[in-house]
Amino acid sequence: MAVSYHLLLLPAVLLLLVLPLASSSSAAGDHAALLALKGAVTGDPASVLSAWSSSDPDHCHWRGVTCHPASSAVAAIDLPAASLSGALPALLPPRLLRLDLSGNNFSGPIPAAFLASPTLRALNLTSNRLSGPIPFPPSSNSSSSSPPCPALAHLRLAGNFLVGEIPSAVAQCRSLRVIDVSRNVLEGAVPRALGRLAALRVLDVSRNSLTDRIPPELGNCRDLAVLVLTNLTSSPGDQPEFNAFLGGLPPEVVTNPALEILWAPRANFDGRLPRYRNGSCRLRAVNLGQNYIGGPVPKWLGECGDLAFLDLSSNSLEGSMPAELRIGCMRYLNVSQNLLSGPLLSPVEGKCSSPLIDDDDVIQYYEGLVGIALISNPFGSVLGDIGNAALHDFSNNGFSGVLPSLNLHLVGNYSYGLLLNGNMFNSTLSGGFFRFCKAASGVAVNLSGNQLSGSLDMLSSCTSLQSFEAGYNKFNGSISPGIGDLHLLRVLVLRANNLSGEIPVRFGDLAALEVLDLSKNSVAGILPSHLADASRLKVVMLDHNRLSGSIPPSFSELAQLSVFDVSFNNLSGDIPYLRHSADCGFFVGNPLLSRCLGPNASAPPSVSTDHQKWTQRLGGHMTKSKYLVVIIAASATALVSFVVAVLIFFVCERRKRAKIENFKKKMVVTFADAPAEINYDSIIQATSNFSIQNLIGTGGFGATYKAELAPGYLVAVKRLAMGRFQGLQQFDAEIATLGRIRHKNLVTLIGYHIGESDTFLIYNYLPGGNLESFIHEMGSRQVSWAEVYTIAMDVAQALAFLHGSCTPRIIHRDIKPSNILLDEDLNAYLSDFGLARLMEVTQTHATTDVAGTFGYVAPEYATTCRVSDKSDVYSFGVVLLELMSGKRSLDPSFSQFGDGFMIVSWGRMLMQEERTSEFFSPGLWDTSPKDRLTEMLKIAISCTSESLAVRLSMRQVAARLKQLRNEH
Structure with a gap:
């Protein structure tokens, strides 16, 4: 009986003897793997791994190393942004759960062992210099074989130089929640196999060179919350966006009930958005701008109670704007540059829902994408705190009827920008229009290019107004003095209306005013000297009005004034000294003004005073004959001044407009060195002002002319047949991309010019x-x-x-x-x-x-x-x-x-x-x-x-x- 008892104890004793040996073996493996990592590092300028030593057996205390509780097995290696360089080792600690080497300078391929670990849950190699393909093993057709990465949930490989295709075998990692392979050089299609990842929450494939169609199978990922297919927001050094997909977005993907962020600007999508959807909607941010999407804006977007960011700009959307949209709850809404029409009805009222985001990955993407997008707010320089701004952009469509009455329901202290320019609104400016002013701490509004009429008296009711642009409308009557109460106002543009009356003296009380444009109206009276009390003025444009009297010398005290255009009025007297260059074109069309001698040639006030004293002293000793001579000379001088003024008008008008509008209309941007100077005038001269004798071809985009800029140096100038632009910034971005493209069998784009009358591209001549x-x-x-x-x-x-x-x-x-x-x-x-x-x-x-x-x-x-x-x-x-x-x-x-x-x-x-x-x-x-x-x-x-x-x-x-x- 005693012998049996001892025999029963023998296995337990053997187990106690083996466990320490196994633990010791595991510890040795961890130790070796860590030292292999250090051995692969060729650069460690901050000595981050200096304590990693073979003489120190306690690796659990090494920097960046975390061990399992009550064990010396390595659970995590966290060495982000440590300035480490070198190659990645093939050996990993056997029970490693997390590896974070992001923000370093590791290069070479990703070892296959990294993506074949049975224990690894999170792999973060973001922002290194890794190259080669993503090393997943081929997909196995055997149902009995175990997946190579059963635990992997977070795969972050963004910001490297990985090539090849996204392997379909990634779908073998059935636990994957996050796949971020953005900012690489990957090609091919988004694999259909990803639709088998039931736990997938985040998929980011932006900033690669992907093509083909988006697989509808992604709609099977019923937990997919974040889908980023393209991304135009970038930081310095980021790779540009080269993804260009085919076809449209599958309805199964767009209407996925779990989807919260859909981000795919300039992704080459066409087709239409789904007209209907079933089930709930959790969308918070949708960016499909700059695509080729047509059809109507879906009404079901109004059912997305959490939708705070919607960008459908620069597409081919048509029809009316759905009244179901909760515009007042949206922080960002942009439907500009489409074919939308009809009245812009006041949106439905209702309480905005703003449930908290309970997923860290979703929070990271929402704050990053939406936050950076808001920085590009066109009113950024005016509204100031962009981080807490809201923007609604309906510009450049065909909206008509009365201006909408928008009421905001956003929470917190925020600034608000509203763009309605470039439409066909034909109402008056009613008090209801400015309802949004009550909630916002700062307001910027653009109504330019419509058919609005009536008075501007209601402007003074919006005390938070910081920018108001309403040029090229039909507003009439005098300018309300109540505008002087708008102490936050920085920009006021009312050019090309039917305004009359005088410039309110109270404009001088606008301490924040930087831009004042009342040009091309019928404003009369004197130029009030009190206007110069608005000491922050940078641009004053009063040309083409009926102003009379002299230019007050107080304007010479404006230290920041760079544009002061009073041309084509009835002003008289001297041109005061201005601290910045004053183009003579700013003063033409005023026959009674003194002669303009060019930039910085007008005398400062002290010199003018001395001159006045000198003439007074000289006048006391003049004889009548000398006085007559002086009168005749003065008359001749006045006549000459008038002739000079007329000549200056013809010579300076083009240059003056260029400075005023800041379009640099004569500038030619070049992408390559040329043996001759290339500018607007040389192109016009070399083509004989685009004469038919120089015509060498015509096509759908315009006519092409031969131009000899220097003896033997020929170029081809394509004069584009273009309509109204969306904007210079987008044109510059697109054409700058073309200018960088070089191939031995492509015609070289040498440069371009864009202006209101002429837009042309310059190519090498063949x-x-x-x-x-x-x-x-x-x-x-x-x-x-x-x-x-x-x-x-x-x-x-x-x-x-x-x-x-x-x-x-x-x-x-x-x-x-x-x-x-x-x-x-x-x-x-x-x-x-x-x-x-x-x-x-x-x-x-x-x-x-x-x-x-x-x-x-x-x-x-x-x-x-x-x-x-x-x-x-x-x-x-x-x-x-x-x-x-x-x-x-x-x-x-x-x-x-x-x-x-x-x-x-x-x-x-x-x-x-x-x-x-x-x-x-x-x-x-x-x-x-x-x-x-x-x-x-x-x-x-x-x-x-x-x-x-x-x-x-x-x-x-x-x-x-x-x-x-x-x-x-």
Whole structure:
């Protein structure tokens, strides 16, 4: 019995002996893994890892290391922003739960062990210099095999140089809650397999080079709260946004009941937003600005009680604004630059719900995205505290009727900006319009460019008003002196109305006033000297009125005054000294004013006083004859002054307007060095003011002129046929992107100019003409295989670059022979790339005629009105068929085959009937390698397939053409 008892105790004793050995082995593994990490570090300027030593066995006390309770097993390594550099080791502590190496300078690939750990829950490698693909193992089809990353919940790899595609195998990590792979160089599509991640809360794929359609399977992620597909808000050093998706947003994704943040500005989306949705709505922030989305604004957005940020600007939305929207509860609403119309009804009233966000990841994205977006508030410099501002932007649509009566229900102390400019409102300014002034600590309003009328007396009721712009309307009557009570007012723009009366003396009480623009009205009376008591004035524009009397010398005391325009009035007397440069154009049109001697030439007050004393002293000793001589001389001087003033008007008017409007209308922005100076005047002179004698081509975007800026230095100037712009800032951003694009087969954009009368782009000049002329002349000259191949290869490489390697990637949308230019050696260069996008985003209303030229447009556009990179492929195929045959896409010879028959149908017919030799231009078949010609024809036919799936990509086209060159 005793022996049995001891035998029973033996396993327990052995277990007690083995456990310390196992623990010791585990500790040794942790110790080795930590030292492996230190050994991989090649730079540690702050000596963060100095205490990590093989001589110290207690690694649980090392900096950045956390161990499991009652154990020496490493649970976490936290070394963010430690300035560490080097490679990442392949070895991890066996029971590691969290690894945070964000904000360092680690480089090289991510070890596969990091994403195959059975225990790791959080991996944060954000903002390093890591490269290579994301190292997930291939997906396993075996149901019995365990996933390689069963515990991984947080995967943060943003801000590196990772390449390749987002692996579908990431869906094997079934516990994933956060995937952030933004700010990398990833390509391809968003994997459909991500729809299997039931626990996914955050997906951020912005700032990559992704394309294709957004998979509707993402709608299966029923906990998905944050979806960031593109992101235009950035910090210095951030990678630009290059994602450009195809098609529209799947309704399953948009109406996901868990979704709180949907962020996809300038993502290339088209289609429409879902008209209906079922179930609850938790949306807080939606940014779909700068896309191609059409249709109405969905009414169901009014059911989203938490919606505080909505940006649908710069799309093609139409119809009326839903009254169901809780505008008064929104901190940011932007529907500008659309096709919306009808009355802007007062929104529904109701209490705003503002439940707290209980998810740290959602809070982080909401505060980051929304906070940075508010910084771009157009009233930022006026309202001051942007962090607590609200903005509602309805500008540049077709809204009409009475001005809306908006009542805000936001909580806390905030400033408010309201933009209604560029519409067709035709009411008066009633007291109800300013209801929002009661709740806001500061208010900025823009009503410019409407058809508003009546008086401005109600302005004084908004005591929190800081900026009021209402130019180009029909307001009339005198300016209310009550405006002098608006002590917060910094900007007042009332130009181009029908205002009369005098300038209120009380304007001098506006201590905060910086900009005063009353130009182009019928304001009369004197210029009150008390106005100069508004000591912060920087811009005063009173031109084109009926002011009389002298210019008070008190304006010389305004230290910040940089623009003081009183031209075209009835002013008289001396021009006072101004502390900043005064353009003589600011004073023309006042015949009784003294002569303007140019910037800074007017004498300071002390000199004027001395001059007055001198003339008084001299006058006491004058004889009558001398006095007569002085009178005659003075009269002659006055006459000369008048003539000079008239001359100054013609010489200075253009320059004066440039300074006043701050548009720098004569400035030419250049992207490359040139052997001659390039400016507005040199372009006008070199094109003979865009004379028809200099015209070398016309197209859908405008006319092109040849200009010789210096002996032997020729450029091509494309004068754009553009309508009203959305804004200079967006034009500059778009064209600056095009200016950085360089490829050996793209026409180089040298510079540009934008103005009210002229907008043009400057390209390098190519003397070989265009491919359209080349094809037209093929019937009268022998064309070689080498010439055809070189042109085809050059264009294919240019398009492959635009679609796949260019940043951002560009869909041309108008590939045709006239947009392919040639040099003397018949090298080909693609032109007009990026202009379709540029024209759409920089005009008030998106155009619909930029999807190509008839005969070259892909068939899917006729049914879906959608363009993609495959649309360019189709157009390229048509051009290639023309190049080989010498016939045009819609050649008259095709009429014998019936209506709708074109070169694509002809080429396909000859291929099927094995009459390939009949397709090629005279002499080309007989003098060229027939197998290569036949293969090139097959490539062209593949490019023009009606099936998008069958149609090649331009990268594949370029690769197949390259094979033709290598074949012997």
